Every structure is written in structure tokens, then in C-alpha cells.
Amino acid sequence: MLQLSIIIPAYCEAENLKVLIPRVNQALTAASLDAEIIVVDDNSPDETIPVCEALSASYPLRLITRKHERGLSSAVLAGMDAAVGEFLLVMDADLSHPPEKIGELVSALHQRPTDFVIGSRYIEGGSTAQSRGWYRKWKSRVATWLSRPFTSARDPLAGFFALRRQSYQKARGILNPIGYKIGLELLVKCRCQNVVEIPVDFTDRVTGTSKFSLKEQLRFLKHLKRLFDFKYQNYAYFTQFALIGLTGVFVNLQMLALLSHWIISPLAVALAIWTSMSTNFLLNRNITFSYAKHQPVLKQYLSYCGSCLTGAVCNWLTTMVLSQTFPFFEQRILLAAFIGILVGMGFNFLLCRYLVFSRHKPEVEIAATKKELGHID
Ligand code: GDD
Ligand code: MN
Numbered sequence: 001m002l003q004l005s006i007i008i009p010a011y012c013e014a015e016n017l018k019v020l021i022p023r024v025n026q027a028l029t030a031a032s033l034d035a036e037i038i039v040v041d042d043n044s045p046d047e048t049i050p051v052c053e054a055l056s057a058s059y060p061l062r063l064i065t066r067k068h069e070r071g072l073s074s075a076v077l078a079g080m081d082a083a084v085g086e087f088l089l090v091m092d093a094d095l096s097h098p099p100e101k102i103g104e105l106v107s108a109l110h111q112r113p114t115d116f117v118i119g120s121r122y123i124e125g126g127s128t129a130q131s132r133g134w135y136r137k138w139k140s141r142v143a144t145w146l147s148r149p150f151t152s153a154r155d156p157l158a159g160f161f162a163l164r165r166q167s168y169q170k171a172r173g174i175l176n177p178i179g180y181k182i183g184l185e186l187l188v189k190c191r192c193q194n195v196v197e198i199p200v201d202f203t204d205r206v207t208g209t210s211k212f213s214l215k216e217q218l219r220f221l222k223h224l225k226r227l228f229d230f231k232y233q234n235y236a237y238f239t240q241f242a243l244i245g246l247t248g249v250f251v252n253l254q255m256l257a258l259l260s261h262w263i264i265s266p267l268a269v270a271l272a273i274w275t276s277m278s279t280n281f282l283l284n285r286n287i288t289f290s291y292a293k294h295q296p297v298l299k300q301y302l303s304y305c306g307s308c309l310t311g312a313v314c315n316w317l318t319t320m321v322l323s324q325t326f327p328f329f330e331q332r333i334l335l336a337a338f339i340g341i342l343v344g345m346g347f348n349f350l351l352c353r354y355l356v357f358s359r360h361k362p363e364v365e366i367a368a369t370k371k372e373l374g375h376i377d
Pocket of ligand 1: 010040042070091093096140182209210212
């Protein structure tokens with residue numbers, strides 16, 4: 001089997017590829033590695049395609065041109081699907097990652113139990129581009145810090161990494177290529193436990209422009225939330241559900257304060273409850289259980305209301321049974337009410353999680369993500 005497949009996502013990188021590919025090839029020869037280089041291009045309007053075609057005459061280069069899709073992460077996955085090497089290594093096309101380090105990354109991956117290797121800026125011996133302004137450096141640090149719940153690696157967002165094709169294949173069905181950080185997605189979803197970092201000097205691109213827009217940064221937050229859900233499952237959903245429940249308390253009280261000036265209190269109380277229930281529904285649909293937001297909204301809303309009612313009945317019953325049956329709680333009605341709230345919320349949560357916002361198959365969600373990212377097919 002071929003030892004290594006190098007995957008290079010590229011969009012409008014003609015000038016950089018002309019320099020990068022010979023350098024990669026030289027690094028492969030120096031490390032005696034038998035490898036293929038796969039450039040995944042999204043039909044760039046510059047010279048990327050003819051440049052790659054010309055380079056493939058002299059180097060072990062394969063060009064994949066996608067006509068109907070855009071995006072760094074999905075490009076990397078397309079390259080990995082096409083790869084045949086035992087190891088998969090990903091690097092940028094813009095000369096940010098030093099190809100001379102490929103040999104070191106690959107030999108680290110040879111040492112079991114290592115299952116993921118990162119070319120790291122943030123360990124001793126590594127560095128980031130000096131030309132980077134403080135704001136970019138700070139953003140990169142914050143993003144890295146936000147990845148802490150998922151990995152202890154110092155630089156999981158480097159974009160220069162390698163793993164076994166076998167690890168990739170095991171997780172293929174659950175990968176959701178949103179945003180720019182496919183390395184983190186693979187690290188988490190392939191359940192790689194033994195990460196080794198190799199120090200690298202990261203250089204900023206000289207030619208071409210970065211495609212990392214504000215939109216991509218927002219997508220990164222969405223990506224983190226999805227990884228949080230994936231890794232912590234019901235703990236993650238319940239935390240979000242409870243926090244949204246808390247916002248509902250504020251909506252309810254604000255609404256009540258506002259309405260009680262205008263209308264009689266029974267109606268004001270009812271309207272305040274209805275408003276907070278509806279804002280909670282919208283937030284839960286779009287955040288906590290966002291995987292189900294492509295399902296029909298009206299049906300979901302009605303069953304959500306039913307679930308809240310069930311929760312309220314459980315709350316009431318628990319409080320009543322406790323305070324009427326146990327003398328301990330008779331003296332402490334607030335404690336009984338608090339337990340009632342917890343039981344009601346627990347019921348409501350379970351109904352929401354498994355009935356109101358029931359989970360689709362991963363393929364359906366991935367198709368929905370693609371649609372969300374505006375893919376053309
Ligand atoms: N095929 C394809 N399609 N490639 C893309 C696309 C796309 O839509 N968008 C970006 N790329 C390619 C670029 O051509 C480049 O080779 C690589 O992906 C990184 O994109 P840049 O535009 O250079 O982004 P960056 O420098 O802001 O981000 C990179 O550096 C980070 C470290 O600071 C990424 O590699 C991150 O993963 C990395 O963490
Ligand atoms: Mn770059």
C-alpha cells in the first residue's frame with residue numbers, strides 16, 4: 001500500500017502551488033516517502049487548474065476539481081475519500097506550513113499508539129508569523145482556548161496534521177464538514193487519543209488572499225457547539241436546555257411587568273407564560289436541538305407546548321404529593337416546589353429530546369448542513 005497521501009485544499013492558489021509542489025516533492029525524497037499529492041480545488045477562476053495539470057507531469061500530483069461544492073473542510077474530506085495512502089496528511093496551499101516537516105510528522109505517526117500528529121505553532125520550538133497583528137494572534141488564541149474541552153493538544157486548529165486512513169474511515173459517516181477547522185473535527189470524531197505535536201514555524205501567505213471570513217468565524221462557533229453535543233451528548237443538551245429555561249424566566253417576568261400595567265393580571269400571567277414558552281421554543285429549536293430545525297415548525301411547536309404542559313403537570317403533582325404526604329415538606333413548601341420544578345423540567349427535557357425534537361439520521365443532517373452552506377448541487 002502507498003505510504004502517504006498529502007491532501008492540499010486550494011482555492012485560487014496558482015502562484016503558491018508552483019512553489020509548494022516542488023518543495024513537497026523534495027521533502028518526500030529527503031524522507032524517502034512513497035506518496036501521492038492530492039490538490040482539491042473548487043474550480044478556481046485563476047490559473048490553479050492549468051498549473052496543477054502542468055505540475056502533474058513532473059510530480060506525483062492528482063488534481064480533484066469540484067464544480068458544485070465550496071469549502072475548505074469538505075474539500076479536505078473529498079481528498080481523503082480519494083486518497084489511497086496508509087497515512088493522510090493535510091496542509092495548506094499558501095506556503096504557511098513548512099513541507100520540510102512532513103517527514104517528522106509521518107515518522108511520529110509511525111510510533112504507536114500515536115494516532116494523530118499536529119504541526120504545532122504553540123509548543124516550544126514552534127512559532128507563528130511575526131507579521132501577524134495582535135488582533136489576529138489574539139483571535140487565534142481565543143479560538144484555540146475554545147477548543148480546550150475537546151482536546152489537550154496545544155494547537156488543534158493548526159491545519160497541518162496527519163492521521164491514519166483507517167481512523168478516518170471509521171468515522172467517515174459521522175463527519176460534518178462545517179467551517180474551517182476540519183482538523184479538530186477529525187481529532188474529536190475519529191476519537192484520536194494519542195496526539196503528538198511537532199513544532200513548526202508558521203508563515204503567513206505572501207501571495208493570494210485568505211478566505212477566512214467573518215462568516216467562517218461564526219461557523220466555527222457553530223462547529224464547536226456541534227462538537228460539544230457530539231462529545232457530551234445529553235449533558236450538553238440538558239445544559240443548553242436549562243440555560244434557555246433560565247432566559248425564559250426573565251422573558252416571563254419582563255413580560256408580566258410590562259403587561260400588568262395594561263391588562264388584568266390573570267390574562268397578563270397567561271400571556272407572559274405563553275411568550276416565554278414561545279421564546280424558549282425558538283431558542284431550543286435553533287440552538288439546543290438545532291439538528292431538528294429542518295423539521296416542520298408548526299407540528300414541533302404544538303408538541304413542544306404539549307411537552308411543557310406535561311412538565312407543568314409533573315411539577316404540580318410532585319410539589320403536591322411531597323407537601324401533602326411528608327410532614328418534612330409540609331414545613332418546607334418552597335423546597336417541595338423546587339423539587340417539583342426539577343422533576344417537571346426533567347420530564348420536559350426528555351420529551352423534547354426524544355419526541356418533539358427527535359433526531360434524524362446523520363446523513364439527513366449532513367445533507368441539511370450542505371444546504372445551509374449554500375452548496376450548488
Ligand atoms: N478547495 C478549497 N475550497 N480550498 C479552500 C477553500 C475552499 O473553499 N477555502 C480555503 N481553501 C484553502 C486555501 O486555498 C488554503 O490552501 C487553505 O485552504 C487555507 O485557507 P486560507 O484562506 O489560507 O485560510 P487561513 O490562512 O485563514 O486559515 C488557515 O490557517 C489557519 C492557521 O492560522 C487554515 O488552514 C486553518 O485550518 C488554519 O488553522
Ligand atoms: Mn492561510
